[in-house]
Amino acid sequence: MTIDSKLQAELIRVAHLLAQAARPETLRHFRAAGLVAQDKGAEAFDPVTIADRAAEEVMRNILARERPNDAILGEEYGATSGTTGLTWVLDPIDGTRGYISGTPTWGVLISVADDSGPLFGIIDQPFIGERFVGGFGLAEVTGPTGIHSLTTRSARDLSEAIILTTFPEVGTKPEEHAFHGLAKRAMLTRYGMDCYGYALLAAGQVDLVVEAGLNAYDIQAPIAVIQAAGGIVTDWRGGPAHHGGRALAAANRDIHAQALTILHELIND
Incomplete structure (x- = not known):
């Protein structure tokens, strides 16, 4: 509208x-x-x-x-x-x-x-x-x-990235497996951030926030803030995330593409 x-x-x-x-x-x-x-x-x-x-x-x-x-x-x-x-x-x-x-x-x-x-x-x-x-x-x-x-971080290789999530389990067992497969390729992984992790991404402090099992009210405000700062938020297949479920928030399209490829491959294992 x-x-x-x-x-x-x-x-x-x-x-x-x-x-x-x-x-x-x-x-x-x-x-x-x-x-x-x-x-x-x-x-x-x-x-x-x-x-x-x-x-x-x-x-x-x-x-x-x-x-x-x-x-x-x-x-x-x-x-x-x-x-x-x-x-x-x-x-x-x-x-x-x-x-x-x-x-x-x-x-x-x-x-x-x-x-x-x-x-x-x-x-x-x-x-x-x-x-x-x-x-x-x-x-x-x-x-x-x-x-x-607010400006998100510039593009870099996944091996230099900082990734955040709230729970080490992330979601279901397949989702946990996919997340940790992605995280082990990053430079640093931190847990327990809640919504503050999305704020840090928008502020240019980290590269990725990856979560699953979300509701619409968990992710809609972060989507607006991150996109305004130059980032991107999708589900783990690259589609819209505003209804909840799985979310991949990234500082830029390059790091998003790297993470999306890995998550897509591993969630289908």
Whole structure:
């Protein structure tokens, strides 16, 4: 759909309102004594806290006031329909395992999308005070050192690359096998990054983020930010990734092509 400059400015304004409102709700409970995490996972541990729910609630309240006709897809409270063709995709705390562990790799993910995928996104890390934004001609991070442009790393061989993921298991056994086959060809592999790994890719610090088993709310904001910074995000076959599943985020098309070839070969073993 066509988004004119006036609507772009409005969507950017509302996205920042959401991020600002979510910050105190998440910080109120971060590293707090007695924080309780409930397990909503059917198999693996999948925690949710009062902070997850409070942050999504406050964002939904703002959308009800500012953009009442847009649809919403949120991790904690599901989907609500709209009439504008736009959907706000919310993950109030991406990385709740990190959140309850006290590590600052979690973040608030906010994006607005149409049927083709995310148009604008925010990765917000309230504890550090960093906000990564991308879309509608913007690609920047605001944080303790000021405002800086986001630009992904230049092309290099996979043997010189840094690759990130959240879980060593990655996903299913075949997905784990494919990931580790790729990782052993890279210079350095790091784990446990949650959504902050995507922010680091957009900031030019790393070359690849590879994950599987994602939901739409896990990946849509990172897609917007990374693409705005000059990177590329697809699934493991080179197709769209905004519906979730497997994601291959790369700093540039060259390193993406190298990684895609290996993942495609190994996932078919």
